[in-house]
Amino acid sequence: MSKKGTNSESEKSITSREADYAQWYQDVIRAADLAENSPVKGCMIIKPNGYAIWENMKEVLDDLIKSTGVRNAYFPLLIPERFLQKEAEHVEGFAPEIAVVTHAGGKKLTEPYVVRPTSETIINDAFSNWIQSHRDLPMLINQWANIVRWEMRPRLFLRNTEFLWQEGHTAHATEKEADERALMMLKMYEDFMREYLAIPVVSGRKTENERFAGAKETYTVEAMMQDGKALQMGTSHNLGQNFAKAFDITFADAKSGQQSFVWQTSWGVSTRMIGGLVMAHSDDTGLVLPPMIAPTQVIIVPVLSGKAATDKAVLAQADTILDELENEVLVRVLVDTSEERVGAKFFKWEKQGIPLRIELGAKDMEAKRAVLVRRDTGEKEEVALTNLGARVADVLGEIQAEMLQRAEKMQKAKTKTADSWDEFVSLLESGHFVLAHWCGDSQVEREIQEKTGATIRCIPFKQKAEKGKCILTGKASGGRVVFAKAY
Amino acid sequence: MSKKGTNSESEKSITSREADYAQWYQDVIRAADLAENSPVKGCMIIKPNGYAIWENMKEVLDDLIKSTGVRNAYFPLLIPERFLQKEAEHVEGFAPEIAVVTHAGGKKLTEPYVVRPTSETIINDAFSNWIQSHRDLPMLINQWANIVRWEMRPRLFLRNTEFLWQEGHTAHATEKEADERALMMLKMYEDFMREYLAIPVVSGRKTENERFAGAKETYTVEAMMQDGKALQMGTSHNLGQNFAKAFDITFADAKSGQQSFVWQTSWGVSTRMIGGLVMAHSDDTGLVLPPMIAPTQVIIVPVLSGKAATDKAVLAQADTILDELENEVLVRVLVDTSEERVGAKFFKWEKQGIPLRIELGAKDMEAKRAVLVRRDTGEKEEVALTNLGARVADVLGEIQAEMLQRAEKMQKAKTKTADSWDEFVSLLESGHFVLAHWCGDSQVEREIQEKTGATIRCIPFKQKAEKGKCILTGKASGGRVVFAKAY
DSSP states (O other), X not given: OBOOOOOHHHHHHSOOTTTOHHHHHHHHHHHTTOEEEOSSTTOEEEOHHHHHHHHHHHHHHHHHHHTTTOEEOBOOSEEEHHHHTTSHHHHHHHGGGOEEEEEETTEEEEEEEEEOSOSHXXXXXXXXXXXXXXXXXXXXXEEEEEEXXXXXXXXXXXXXXXXXXXXXXXXXXXXXXXXXXHHHHHHHHHHHHHHXXXXXXXXXXXXXXXXXXXXXXEEEEEEEOTTSOEEEEEEEEEEETHHHHHHTOEEEOTTTOOEEEOXXXXXXXXXXXXXXXXXXXXXXXXXXXXXXXXXXXXXXXXXXXXXXXXXXHHHHHHXXXXXXXXXXXXXXXXXOOOSSOHHHHHHHXXXXXXXEEEEEOHHHHHTTEEEEEETTTOOEEEEEGXXXXXXXXXXXXXXXXXXXXXXXXXXXXXXXXXXSHHHHHHHHHTSOEEEEEOOSOHHHHHHHHHHHSOEEEEEETTOOOOOEEOTTTOOEESSEEEEEOBO | OBOOOOOHHHHHHSOOTTTOHHHHHHHHHHHTTOEEEOSSTTOEEEOHHHHHHHHHHHHHHHHHHHTTTOEEOBOOSXXXXXXXXXXXXXXXXXXXXOEEEEEETTEEEEEEEEEOSOSHHHHHHHHHHHOOBGGGOSEEEEEXXXXXXXXXXXXXXXXXXXXEEEEEEEEESSHHHHHHHHHHHHHHHHHHHHHTTOOOEEEEEOOGGGSOXXXXXXXXXXXXXXXXXXXXXXXXXXXXXXXXXXXXXXXXXXXXXXXXXXXXXXXXXXXXXXXXXXXXXXXXTBXXXXXXXXXXXXXXXXXXXXXXXXXXXXXXXXXXXXXXHHHTSOOOEXXXXXXXXXXXXXXXXXXXXXSEEEEEOHHHXXXXXXXXXXXXXXXXXXXXXXXXXXXXXXXXXXXXXXHHHHHHHHHHHTEEEOOSHHHHHHHHHTSOEXXXXXXXXXXXXXXXXXXXXOEEEXXXXXXXXXXXXXXXXXXXXXXXXXXXXXX
């Protein structure tokens, strides 16, 4: 395999990561035609190329979620304002972000409705009717829905006034069972992100400051973007009995018959993952997608010469390859027979992140071969037509594996320990996950954020017991936590 | 096969169709646990059993839609109020039904947002940016989304303030192509309803009174419920250039380069279809689902005797059957090993409309057979275990075909022609689709509605040319239209 030369055309339209990472991100999304800003402040339009990625994510996650016994349902978009007020921390957390319907059907409403910023309240109101006895538990419900949280500094996929997500809501007879469920779903997210998105994550607990409004414990998976900043890719909450008490969700115990409050969880991932996918893998040429989640995994580009007879044979061979890949190798594949010139085609599909390109021209036909070009590395490889299906399957597997390896390598390289304040600040400034000691005081955490712009992304599950001194106060600490600037 | 006796238990909880059709509908939904009213006025909660039906509908329709070259995307839930006002008929039609967000992020908005009652405006605003040249056409987009239309007289699935649907939106270079697309999608709906829902429909054009607000032509598929009333199951609109002009969507013509307005369509079906499914097939025992759309097609009920050894063998055999049906016959199947008594299990799954029950007890084991019980007819049949998989597949096919036949038979029996006013009124009162002449005057149509409560469901595509006299005015008419009371 030989290294492909840089495509000069791409540099015109996509700002380099080094020059301006934020602009690069916008450029990649535009060049791959994933999404755009809408005339509705903070809301995006998810275009077909972007939505196809979401559909693939949904399909995989939906199966994974259902395989744990959860069933899908659908609850109202609009939530009576008084519901939100039942859980004190919850309303405090969400009040600044809510959109309110005050008029409908031509009249002012006697009670305003909130457009759901999350559905704990409306779902737990239903749970209070649905759950009577221990036989109704565990209650395991998931919803795919749109969510509205008013966003002052919107960024495509990462922060939008409206986004799409799944939100799981469960109720259990015991605290232990609820906590196990919350951790089970976090592990499911972690595995999904590694296996499908080729993104390694750091999983752990959130500090009190960063906890979901109303949760007893928030678990998180944090991914590193190429600039060393963190993106919270998904969260899972142990809600304790907070909502059960607010919404009076009780069940009759199996043995004693006594009424007890249920123990609950909620957990979700959203279209934000698409932003993470873009920032974790893409390059200065455009989008790079891992094969497992790419809507189109292979693009076949016939290279035509203008000679009718040869071109006919090339196109026929392209169709044969399409058929074999689609129906035997079970690959998501397209053939590009448009009238654009070949260079423009290569460039177009590179920008869109198709993992593998197959080039096929007259010379290739003569030599009974095709050329494979990897999007992630640019490597080219000649493959005999007789071996093409098997090789394509292998290369797609190699791309998937190597994309994860590269992301892991970067994560490792940009994760550092710091024991002095100067080192700590310098590592954060240059884009790192910084493992540092913290005394456990929420006020200190806020001070560190004010001074550095970084937050504690999580107290990692894999935290080693290690005596040390808080990076700001010097007070005693029993282990390092993960600090980073975050999206 | 022998006819099953009436289940006396069912009559306790479900009102008969004859006694009170409207109450029966509510009772069937409750007994099958499909949905319930929410604390949000007019909004329903779609429970897991109901949502699973929607998921099956979505999966089939999504494939059908995509197979015609349409791609999914997602547009904002919130629409600037001024967008709605750009198309005069459109805003007039929807103004009474809209919900308005006036406050968000803790502030009063300078411009209010409407919660989408349909997305023509926000999507066509995007199309005006996306479409420049003939090469951008046809533009074929679909969206799966939630919709809010303030509803004064809500009924589960049939009329709700919030419902789920797909809405397709297309733009074309010619009027002919747009009209063909509108008709193609209507035909797709018709085929889906016959093949999957076992519901025959009458397809045709809407009159001006019943047209979608802003459409040039609305095509519809109308299904007959068991009470002889009509349910509009889906519509497809030829929008002409109305929205193109309102949103300035033009393209440069291939030959002349001249700017022309595009020709457009939109088309949709919604969770309303679930209401149609309930009302078309169910009986006084509860829900009856056609196998092609049933989330669970077969329920296996082991009949246990209390003798440990025998019961163990029965349960093992049930598992073997489950495995065979699931993995070889590819049937959606469950086995009920809960602790309820057998009669309660039978009753439960009948109410939920599972098409086929397999009973397996000690005697059956001895005779190396199982008993199949059809939900739709109650017919029982003993089948040798060696032949079970093949027979289950056949019986499911028979149920599907016969459910359609019964629905067609009813549709035929309750579709009558009327040539006198008294006959017309009497047929409408007793629940019929009435084929009658109409002079084509919108005001006359409104008068007929005021006098009878019936509307023109459609001018059927299969309308025979036939000279006659308008049922109200006696004026000349060239063919019969379909009148009916409707949900």
